[in-house]
Amino acid sequence: MKRTTQPKINIEPEPIDWAIELIGIIAIILLSGLPMYYFDSLPDEIPSHFDISGNPDGYSGKGIIWLLPAVGLVMYVGLYFLNRYPHIFNYLITITQENALRQYKLATRFIRLLNTIVACLFCYITYATIQTAIGSQSGLGNYSVVFFLVSIFGVIGIYFYKSIKYK
Numbered sequence: 001m002k003r004t005t006q007p008k009i010n011i012e013p014e015p016i017d018w019a020i021e022l023i024g025i026i027a028i029i030l031l032s033g034l035p036m037y038y039f040d041s042l043p044d045e046i047p048s049h050f051d052i053s054g055n056p057d058g059y060s061g062k063g064i065i066w067l068l069p070a071v072g073l074v075m076y077v078g079l080y081f082l083n084r085y086p087h088i089f090n091y092l093i094t095i096t097q098e099n100a101l102r103q104y105k106l107a108t109r110f111i112r113l114l115n116t117i118v119a120c121l122f123c124y125i126t127y128a129t130i131q132t133a134i135g136s137q138s139g140l141g142n143y144s145v146v147f148f149l150v151s152i153f154g155v156i157g158i159y160f161y162k163s164i165k166y167k
Contacts, residue, residue: 006087006095011104017112024076024116031072031123035065038130046133050125054140056132065129072122079115083108092160093167102166110159117155121148 013021042062049058086104087095095103124144131137 006091007097007100008087009100009104011086011101011108013108017109020109020112020116024112024119027116027119027123028073028076031119031126032069034123034126034130035069038134039065042130042133047129047139050140052145054128054142054144056139062133065126068122068126068129072119076115076119079111083111083115092163099167103163106159106162106166110155113155114152117148117151124148 039062042065044062045059046062046065047056047058048060048064049056051057086107087100089107091103091107093099093103125140128137128140128144132139
């Protein structure tokens, strides 16, 4: 089976892309900084799992607070570098020389937005875990799961729509 190669085009980020990236970087800095700042204040056991309503239903040693920053950082950096190679992505439509620039811009912005939303999600969960552990909050909150699911699936839906519309 012969693999077709998609055109390689250098995609220059627009100001909105830089803004999205900046928000993601701030989220990653906070994601790493929050555990550093609060670690000594945390009790020996902290929430390590939350149910669908956002209430803690599992506890672990306070060292678990480093798991989300570690996973979040690896994911963020991985997607950041992957986003530099839009010609290797899978697309909903066939990529041609005529539509490559538009499709690559859509795809890289889509990945950038998802990356930033996930970084913000990890940052929020880390913050809420810390606040719950020290008694300032009780869980993730009623609508946090809904908010992040709507954000993620909203971005995916908009990308699918635009990708097909501008084929």
